[in-house]
Amino acid sequence: MKPSYVKDRDALLTRLSRIEGQVRGVSRMVDEEAYCIDVLTQINAIKAAIDQVGLLLLEDHIKGCVTSAVRQGDQSKVDELVKAVERFAKA
Amino acid sequence: MKPSYVKDRDALLTRLSRIEGQVRGVSRMVDEEAYCIDVLTQINAIKAAIDQVGLLLLEDHIKGCVTSAVRQGDQSKVDELVKAVERFAKA
Amino acid sequence: MKPSYVKDRDALLTRLSRIEGQVRGVSRMVDEEAYCIDVLTQINAIKAAIDQVGLLLLEDHIKGCVTSAVRQGDQSKVDELVKAVERFAKA
Amino acid sequence: MKPSYVKDRDALLTRLSRIEGQVRGVSRMVDEEAYCIDVLTQINAIKAAIDQVGLLLLEDHIKGCVTSAVRQGDQSKVDELVKAVERFAKA
Numbered sequence: 001m002k003p004s005y006v007k008d009r010d011a012l013l014t015r016l017s018r019i020e021g022q023v024r025g026v027s028r029m030v031d032e033e034a035y036c037i038d039v040l041t042q043i044n045a046i047k048a049a050i051d052q053v054g055l056l057l058l059e060d061h062i063k064g065c066v067t068s069a070v071r072q073g074d075q076s077k078v079d080e081l082v083k084a085v086e087r088f089a090k091a
Numbered sequence: 092m093k094p095s096y097v098k099d100r101d102a103l104l105t106r107l108s109r110i111e112g113q114v115r116g117v118s119r120m121v122d123e124e125a126y127c128i129d130v131l132t133q134i135n136a137i138k139a140a141i142d143q144v145g146l147l148l149l150e151d152h153i154k155g156c157v158t159s160a161v162r163q164g165d166q167s168k169v170d171e172l173v174k175a176v177e178r179f180a181k182a
Numbered sequence: 183m184k185p186s187y188v189k190d191r192d193a194l195l196t197r198l199s200r201i202e203g204q205v206r207g208v209s210r211m212v213d214e215e216a217y218c219i220d221v222l223t224q225i226n227a228i229k230a231a232i233d234q235v236g237l238l239l240l241e242d243h244i245k246g247c248v249t250s251a252v253r254q255g256d257q258s259k260v261d262e263l264v265k266a267v268e269r270f271a272k273a
Numbered sequence: 274m275k276p277s278y279v280k281d282r283d284a285l286l287t288r289l290s291r292i293e294g295q296v297r298g299v300s301r302m303v304d305e306e307a308y309c310i311d312v313l314t315q316i317n318a319i320k321a322a323i324d325q326v327g328l329l330l331l332e333d334h335i336k337g338c339v340t341s342a343v344r345q346g347d348q349s350k351v352d353e354l355v356k357a358v359e360r361f362a363k364a
Contacts (some may be wrong), residue, residue: 003127016118020111024130026144027107036094036152037175043145044182053117054134055271059264061127067260070252078249082241084128089237089271091135138345146362159350161343169340173332180328180362185309198300202293208326209289218276218334218359225327226364230321235299236316243309266310273316 004064005057017054021044054088095155096148106144113137145179186246186247187239204228236270278330288326295319306358327361 005012026042062081069077096103117133156172160168187194208224244263249261299315324338335354342350 003124005126005127005130009121012121013118013179013243015122016114020114023107023111023114026176027104027111030096030100030103030107033097035149036096036156037171039094039096040148040152040175040179043141043148044178047141047145047182050134050138050141053139054131055268057127057134058267059132060258061131062264062267063260065112065127066255067252070101070249075249077135080128080246082244084131085240085244085267086237087135088131089233089267091138142362145297146359149358153358154351158343158348159310166340169336174334176331176335176358176362177328180324180358185306185312187303187309187312188306191303195300196301196304198296202296202300206280206287206332209286209293212278212282212285214311215276217277218278218330218338219353221278222327222330222334222357222361225323225330226360228296229323229327232320232323234278236313236320239309239313239316243313244337249362252329257275266313269317273320 003061005060008056008060012053012056015049015056018054019046019049022049054091058084058088094152096151099147099151103144103147104141106147110137110140111142113140145182149175149179185243187242190238190242194235194238194251197231197238200227201235204231236273240270242267276334278333281329281333287328287330288322292319292322292326295322303336327364331357331361 023046024043026046028040029039029042061084066081068076069075113133117130117137120130120133121157152175157168157172160166205225205228208228210222211221211224214254243266247262248259290340297317297321298313299319306308334357339350339354344346
């Protein structure tokens with residue numbers, strides 16, 4: 001079965017490639033000895049962008065995999081989701 | 092003046108390049124249609140790694156720039172730090 | 183319809199009453215001029231305890247309300263859950 | 274020596290007593306079997322309020338205790354602060 005995020009595949013890949021560029025940008029800043037606080041601001045932006053990717057994956061997973069599993073009477077995806085939400089909220 | 096993290100420059104660049112690889116790895120997982128929860132687990136690992144980079148930058152900044160500024164009677168770095176800590180804790 | 187957390191009602195009330203006591207304890211520390219870092223340690227403990235209550239509510243909600251709604255073909259609880267998870271993860 | 278937050282003592286006590294009331298309010302909601310998502314919304318509000326108290330304590334501590342210690346050539350408060358920021362950001 002295809003994963004639930006397949007419909008957002010292109011959006012996810014675009015975002016991930018942008019994040020990769022942001023991380024490379026931070027390496028460049030460190031290399032060029034940019035001011036600490038400016039580097040930190042970029043780090044915060046990357047955290048927010050990664051979070052957005054995680055939330056989109058979680059949304060697609062809930063609306064796709066988990067919902068179909070529940071409709072088919074499969075409870076295991078619900079237990080797995082609860083643990084995933086917990087780990088994501090704490091990460 | 093050199094930024095406070097200069098002494099950890101190589102460690103930072105190594106970590107950032109590892110994070111870049113992790114982000115590329117997530118793109119590959121999405122491309123190969125890996126299971127949602129497995130992708131999410133990788134996202135959490137990236138968040139934790141980015142956080143560690145942020146904390147190291149913050150530590151170096153506090154022990155370097157902020158401490159020297161205070162010794163020279165410059166309070167502005169303290170106000171800036173307080174705002175940076177707030178943004179970092181919320182990001 | 184009863185909310186999903188009814189089965190954990192007593193556990194929730196016990197935890198909330200313990201959190202109330204922890205908050206009162208912080209007031210007492212502030213009043214007695216305890217050391218800043220010691221007060222902060224207590225604040226962190228309260229945040230973790232509140233988080234645990236939120237996670238238990240979310241777990242019960244997913245396993246109860248959301249699961250029954252999906253079984254009855256009601257998608258609205260899923261959309262609401264996605265937003266709740268997002269707000270909780272960011273809070 | 275008085276802790277750095279002494280100047281904000283009344284503001285802190287007011288906020289803490291408001292948080293105590295919010296926690297009691299959540300107990301009441303649970304007791305009256307309020308809807309899960311409404312309880313969660315209140316939990317998020319408490320987390321935000323607790324966070325604000327923590328940030329104020331941290332700000333006062335940095336501007337007070339840590340700054341004076343550094344001026345007197347005492348580095349130990351800086352090391353302690355770095356650890357406190359790390360714990361707070363992760364909590």
